[in-house]
Amino acid sequence: MASIKDVAKAAGVSVTTVSRTINNNPSISIETREKVLKAIKDLNYSPNSMAKGLSSNNSYTITLLVNVEDEKSFYNPFFYEVMHGIEKVVYEREYCLIVANLSTMLKKENVLDWLIKGKRTEGVILPSSIIDSRMVKGLRNNNIPFVSLGEPTSLRETINWVDINNRKAGEQAVYYLLDDNRKRVAFIGYDSSKVFSIRRLEGYKAALENSKINFDAGLIIEGRNSKEDGYRMMKALLNKNDIPDSVVCADNLISIGAIRAIQDSGLLIPQDISVISFDNSQIAELIYPSVSTINVDVFELGVQSAKMLFELIEKPGTRDQELLISTNVEERETTIRNNQQHEV
Amino acid sequence: MASIKDVAKAAGVSVTTVSRTINNNPSISIETREKVLKAIKDLNYSPNSMAKGLSSNNSYTITLLVNVEDEKSFYNPFFYEVMHGIEKVVYEREYCLIVANLSTMLKKENVLDWLIKGKRTEGVILPSSIIDSRMVKGLRNNNIPFVSLGEPTSLRETINWVDINNRKAGEQAVYYLLDDNRKRVAFIGYDSSKVFSIRRLEGYKAALENSKINFDAGLIIEGRNSKEDGYRMMKALLNKNDIPDSVVCADNLISIGAIRAIQDSGLLIPQDISVISFDNSQIAELIYPSVSTINVDVFELGVQSAKMLFELIEKPGTRDQELLISTNVEERETTIRNNQQHEV
DNA sequence: CTTCTTTATGAAACCGTTTTCATAACCTGA
DNA sequence: TCAGGTTATGAAAACGGTTTCATAAAGAAG
Secondary structure, rough: OOOOHHHHHHHOHHHHHHHHHHHHOOOOOOHHHHHHHHHHHOOOOOOOHHHHHHOOOOOOOEEEOOOOOOOOOOOOOOOOHHHHHHHHHHHHHOOOEEEEEHHHHHHOOOOOHHHOOOOOOOOEEEEEEOOOOHHHHHHHHHHOOOOEEOOOOOOOOOOOOEEEEEEEEEEHHHHHHHHOOOOOOOEEEEOOOOOOHHHHHHHHHHHHHHHOOOHHHHHHHHHHHHHHHHHHHHHHHOOOOOOOEEEEEOOOOHHHHHHHHHHHHOOOOOOOOOOEEEEEOOOHOOOOOOOOOEEEEEEHHHHHHHHHHHOOOOOOOOOOEEEOOOOOOOOOOOHHHOOOOOOO | OOOOOHHHHOOOHHHHHHHHHOOOOOOOOOHHHHHHHHHHHOOOOOEEEHHHHHOOOOOOOOEEEEOOOOOOOOOOOHHHHHHHHHHHHHHOOOOEEEEHHHHHOOOOOOOOHHHEEEOOEEEEEEEEEHHHHHHHHHHHHHHOOEEEEEEOOOOOOOOOEEOOOOHHHHHHHHHHHHHHOOOEEEEEEEEEOOHHHHHHHHHHHHHHHHOOOOOOHHHHHEOOOHHHHHHHHHHHHHHHOOOOOOEEEEEEEHHHHHHHHHHOOOOOOOOOOOOEEEOHHHHHOOOOOOEEEEOHHHHHHHHHHHHHHHHHHHHOOOOOOOEEEEEEEOHHHHHOOOOOOOOO
């Protein structure tokens, strides 16, 4: 394997000169530069990343830290798209992306020491669900920049994070339904333990208030994210006197159950009740009728989190930042506005 | 940041001794060993991975190479599970997993040189869909072990690969239906450009032959993997004189379309026609009726590919291997055997 | 024609490990 | 008692880069 010495010898210069050529040092003359580049090409030379890393004290590596056992992070159908966004930015900057799994690594003595003191990474991106004060302290003590994927929950410290604009997403869902002449908008699947759910409900309320519609607590149903709970919650709404004419579902799984409940009651979608959900996934498009969704751009979430991380690496003193990414509506059969249901 | 020298000084020994202690060299006396371990703990020392890598000429890193723009690899809902399997094995061996995207990296001069000559990786795992002769040559020339995720298509070279046992999966689907007293088993969504599809059809034929049932080419319908094509293919079968009493769908998406077609014809599932599909995904469980599937264990696929790779790294001369992972049936509503349809 | 600056280059130290080779201290058996 | 072997340790070279400092050559200013 050709080393920088071999290149130096072949080009008839010193290793210093070769190093400077590679790193585009301006003090190299054009002729020398070309001699060196030719030698590099002839020998098919590529710099040894570990030697480079050792001498420049930079691993040129970013870590994506996940927890496979945590459903909210790794086992999320969106996750690979987030990763794609991160990966794109990381490689553009000539860094490497390493993926590490907390639950695998926790069996080791100390993950962060291994990762950070071991000089394996220059920065970490990690889902908010695995962040707690201990993690923040560990990262801060090691002086390692990090960005949270998602708004952190109940954390005293301020940290850097990127998230979908869930509040706006909640507003967007309601405004969309109101624009379609709906009067009673329900919200099912609210989960007070999830920040994103809290934000979406905030948006729901804000949109109603803004539209001078009284908030009816009876239209908010709490529940977990499953089709069974979706069915149960929708049934609960339908058993009341004053049923809603539209429903915002916290998730696609919930909307599947809710749709079945509505159909079982002999009501038509979207004529009698229209349905909208968050988090566009393949499922929303595949079931029948297909579900209108508020789409989140998780690729962009990845891109922005990586960009934020590089900013922190480059300018260490930067103040903590929060970045929100906007959403958009994707209209499907559960809310077709002209009140005609489409065929398969 | 504490280095090995600091530890040596604190323990009152040489760096050699510290290094030996870390690497469990048997020639270190118990007392010395304990002195060193104490110093390591006191200083909160972790070895610098790049220095270690440089001197031992081992990056302790495995690369998962994907192509985001290739639907068959990265944008596959199973992919993160495969990754999880790989990750588990990789970190157990104290290696790092780096994820690299071909299409991002191809914009660079030469991905493999950057990765391999740059001493960034000891081995590569990559989906068969991005393997061609050029890739194989590149890896072989660089003397870098690699394992293909999936049986390679039309490749002259023999290489190491791990795949789902698709032939057996095809047999399994047919045997399952025959055991349920079905007589005419159709197969829709056959795609001759996909190895896994070819294998599954082989299994289908083998199971029929083995059961002394004549093969009827009219029961095989070719088509793409979409719900629209599933609908079309099923309709084609239903328009014939002698319709099937059961159908094997190449994929979940196809089964969704097929189910709709059967229902539109006024036939009952599973009473009149039972449906089975491959590749258990969330969708199979969520749609109505839920689809019985031949389940593939993609986590295991990841585990085995990583294990194979480490074997190649440890014993370079090993002959090329092919490893097949078995499948199992998951019974759901489209094939309930007692001919009673379940509720939601 | 000096002296001072700029430009282009190289020698050598350094980054933090592993590993080879040397050696001191201790045992073993004749 | 001493040759020979074992055990425990350390000094120094090596890995392949980057960076500091020194310097020769060339140009500019007086």
